[in-house]
Amino acid sequence: MTALAAPDSDAQLVSRAVDDLARSTRFPVVFGGLETEGSVHVTAIAGARSHAIDDLVVKVGRGLGGAAMIEKRPRLALEYRTARTITHDYDRAILGEGIATLFAVPIVTDGRARGVLYCGSWSQAPVGDLVARPAFRAADAVGTELRIRDEVQRRLALAPSPEAAAGLTPAAKEDLRESFAELRSIAATVDDAALRQRLAAVEQRLAAVARAGAGTGDSDVQLSPRELDVLACCALGSTNAEIAATLSLKEGTVKSYLQAAMAKLDASTRHAAVARARRLGILP
Template identity: 40%
Template sequence: MHVRTGGDALLRPDDGDAFRQAVRAVRRGAGMPVSFGGQAAEGALRLSELAGVRTNMLKGLQVRAAAGLGGRVLTRGRPAAVSDYASSLTISHDYDAPVLAEGISSVVAAPVLVGGAVRGVLYGAARGAARLGDRAIDVVVGATRQLADELAVRDEVDRRLRLLRAAESTGPREQVALEEVRELHAEFRAIAQGLDDPALRDRLHHACDRLAGLGSQGEEARTASLTPRELDVLSQVALGCTNAEAGNRLSLRTETVKAYLRSAMHKLDVHNRHEAVVAARRQGLLP
């Protein structure tokens, strides 16, 4: 896995890795012989991820807006399919050479939509006389939605990191910055729970530990060992959330939140939620 280390994307893995996983999921999901896709930028699509191909002719292909099936999807922002690529009258045939060299006949393509913008396109294809049915279309569309959710989470993490850096550069607003650290800590822990990428989830947890160290009081040696879920709940409580609000943010039932909170209080040897937050901050578990 590649991780960008410059600028505002310190924690963000290369989005190409996410597209690669999605392309493989498309091929596995409906048993399609060929799947491919790539990211969109500046009104064009670059095919960078391929599975099941026989040639290198699709690799790195730049698909222009409105050109071919992918260009049509890129422009309209909606899934599209053709049952016989070579004779289809609904698309242009700018890319017949690389497509037909693969023996591809039936193709479905769907956009990866994030915030209304097309960030890429995924394709599933069959060769020869084989035809792709509704199942294949559902798999491709489902993969694009899951990929879009992943990219949206990464975008939100980047946005909040930029906010934190902006707060750090505006001068002596220590209390405002501290509150932002605490909000980021709670938000990152909530976001981490919804990630399918374990590497990114671990990186977010590591970032949370760093944020806790930045804002913590650090007055006592760490004596309590809280589970990730107990810390998730306590980070929300530290922002003043009720049990129900914490549950909504973490996708947990209220009773489950209460159970985690009771367990954290027991480990911290305190008697109420306020004391639990104070004790956790003193031990550097929370910012």
């Protein structure tokens, strides 16, 4: 794996995707990058035999990858050298690496193309569904992760300061509670350590607002992450079945977590548990 200069964790995300795709695809060379100011900057390469594609920058709309970005669909050049449906701005890099067949899959988030993953072969190679599927999965995974990161950043920017807690309207408090519950459900599905840290930063900020608004002293009640996930969903009025679907748990497991949280909070019902958690500043 050749890891080039990475400006941020998003580039590291692409690097991991390229590594994983290189292990799961039949293509010998895999590379990719994200779009910045109208161009895709290749920041990760796996399997290359030369340095021809190092630092490759592809303008949106140009070349195979640029066309995939514009069309928001995969593009294939079975015989790249003679392909007539693309521009050949990047022949020096692609042919310099000796690539004969090139497959480009755009990374799409909420209808916007954010980058491209490329798979190349040094000989002409057919690309059926079985061969293409790992690239589709990899691009979808990166797109999903980017969408989560965007949402985390948006919520972090909108989260009120603890000083502003006292002035929150009932509607604003409800939005805060929904944000907290949604972030807990997102965090339950995230493996990336850097993204988990960003999620935790938002949650801590929301919890600080909750504590400021509660006006209650410190509590020795300690809920486990999963107990907090379940209670946060309960605060939105979700049933056990709905919580199970949201958190990808069995309904019986949800019930167990809820009962444990209720015991710690000395509450006989879920509503009482939510109310006490809010008074203690555990929930917003």
